[in-house]
Amino acid sequence: MGVPVLHRLALNESPYPPLPSVRRAMRRAVAQAHRYPQFHPDDLTERIAAWCRVCPGSVAVGSGSVGVALQALQAVVEPGDTMVHAWRTFDAYPLLAGMAGARPVPVPLSPDGHQDLGALLAAVDHRTRVVVVCNPHNPTGSLIAADALRAFLRRVPRHVTVLLDEAYVEFARAADPPDLPAFLGAHPNVLVLRTFSKAYGLAALRVGYGLGTPDLVERIRRQQLPFGINAVATAAVEASLRAGGELRRRVDTVVTERERLRQELGGLGWRVGPGHANSVWLAAPDPVDEGAAVLTEAGVLTRHYPGEGLRITVGTRKANDTVLTALAGPVARRFRQARVPVSGCSVHTVLPSRE
Numbered sequence: 001m002g003v004p005v006l007h008r009l010a011l012n013e014s015p016y017p018p019l020p021s022v023r024r025a026m027r028r029a030v031a032q033a034h035r036y037p038q039f040h041p042d043d044l045t046e047r048i049a050a051w052c053r054v055c056p057g058s059v060a061v062g063s064g065s066v067g068v069a070l071q072a073l074q075a076v077v078e079p080g081d082t083m084v085h086a087w088r089t090f091d092a093y094p095l096l097a098g099m100a101g102a103r104p105v106p107v108p109l110s111p112d113g114h115q116d117l118g119a120l121l122a123a124v125d126h127r128t129r130v131v132v133v134c135n136p137h138n139p140t141g142s143l144i145a146a147d148a149l150r151a152f153l154r155r156v157p158r159h160v161t162v163l164l165d166e167a168y169v170e171f172a173r174a175a176d177p178p179d180l181p182a183f184l185g186a187h188p189n190v191l192v193l194r195t196f197s198k199a200y201g202l203a204a205l206r207v208g209y210g211l212g213t214p215d216l217v218e219r220i221r222r223q224q225l226p227f228g229i230n231a232v233a234t235a236a237v238e239a240s241l242r243a244g245g246e247l248r249r250r251v252d253t254v255v256t257e258r259e260r261l262r263q264e265l266g267g268l269g270w271r272v273g274p275g276h277a278n279s280v281w282l283a284a285p286d287p288v289d290e291g292a293a294v295l296t297e298a299g300v301l302t303r304h305y306p307g308e309g310l311r312i313t314v315g316t317r318k319a320n321d322t323v324l325t326a327l328a329g330p331v332a333r334r335f336r337q338a339r340v341p342v343s344g345c346s347v348h349t350v351l352p353s354r355e
C-alpha cells in the first residue's frame, strides 16, 4: 500500500470548501433538480456581465474556462489551421486544439519560465488561427507586464484570435488592471478567459466565462450546448458573487501563504520561480525529482514534470508547513552544500518576476 495522501496540491485548486452561504444556495437548487436549467444561461450571463462591468453581449459562459476555450476554437478554426501556444502550458490546450481540428504549434518557454512573446509572434503564419497566452502562466506562474502584453497584442494579426487565459488573475495583484470595456474594444480579436474554479473555489461545478467583443462572443455562443450550465452550479456562482468580500479575503490568505512559501523555500536553497498564480514553481537544475519524491513520501500530491519542474499548489497553512518540512530534508541539505553562498548566509536566487 502506498503512502496515504494528506494534502492535494497537484491541480491548483482552492484549499477551501464552498462558503456556508454558497452551500445553502446549492442545497436550494438541488431541491429543484427535476427542473431544467435555462436553455441558454442568460441570467448568469447578465449577472457576470454586471459584475465585470461589460455588456451582456460581451460574455460567453461555458463548462469551465476550458469549455469556453473549446467553443472559441470550434468557432474560429478551419481544417488545416494552427494554434500557437507556449510549452509548457496548461495541458488541456493541445488537446482542445486537436478536438477542434487545429494543429498545435508549441513554442518553448524562456529559461526563466516566461512565455516568449517574440517567439510566439514569430511562430504565427498564414495558417495560424489562434494564439494562446496565459497570464499568469501555468505551470510557472509568470506574469506578463501590462505594457508588454499590449505591445504583443498590437502585433498579432487581426485574423488570429488570442485566447488570453486569466484563470489565475485574482492571485496576480496586477498594479494596473485594465478597464475591461476599453481593453476589449481595443483588441477585438482577444477573448479573455476566466473561471470560478480557482479563486472562487468551485472547480467541481465547471463554470468559466469568456469576455470579448459582441461579434466574437456571438460566434462562440453558437457552439454552446443547450441546457449546458447546470442549475446547482449557477446558484453557487451567484451566491459566490454575493460573497465577493469573503472570497477575496481567502484569496488574500492564499497570496500571503504563497509569498511565505517562496520566501522559506528560497531560504532552504531552492530557486523559486516567478509565482503569480496560486502555486509555486521549482525548476531543474534544482533537484525537483527528489523534491517530488520526498513530498510523495510526506503524503503531499504535487504536479511533477520529471527532470523539468515541480508545481506546488498553495494549500492551507498546515499543508504548506508539510511542504516546507519535506523540502528542508536531505534533498535541500545536499543541494545547499553544492551551492556557492552569496551575500553572507543567503544562498537563494529569486528569478525575475516580470517580463
Ligand SMILES: Cc1ncc(COP(=O)(O)O)c(C=O)c1O
Residues within 6 Å of the ligand: 011, 012, 063, 064, 065, 066, 067, 090, 134, 137, 138, 165, 167, 194, 195, 196, 197, 203, 206, 207, 208
Ligand atoms: C491556465 C489554466 N486555464 C484554465 C484552467 C482550467 O480552468 P477551468 O476549471 O475553468 O476549466 C486551468 C486549470 O488548471 C489552468 O491552469
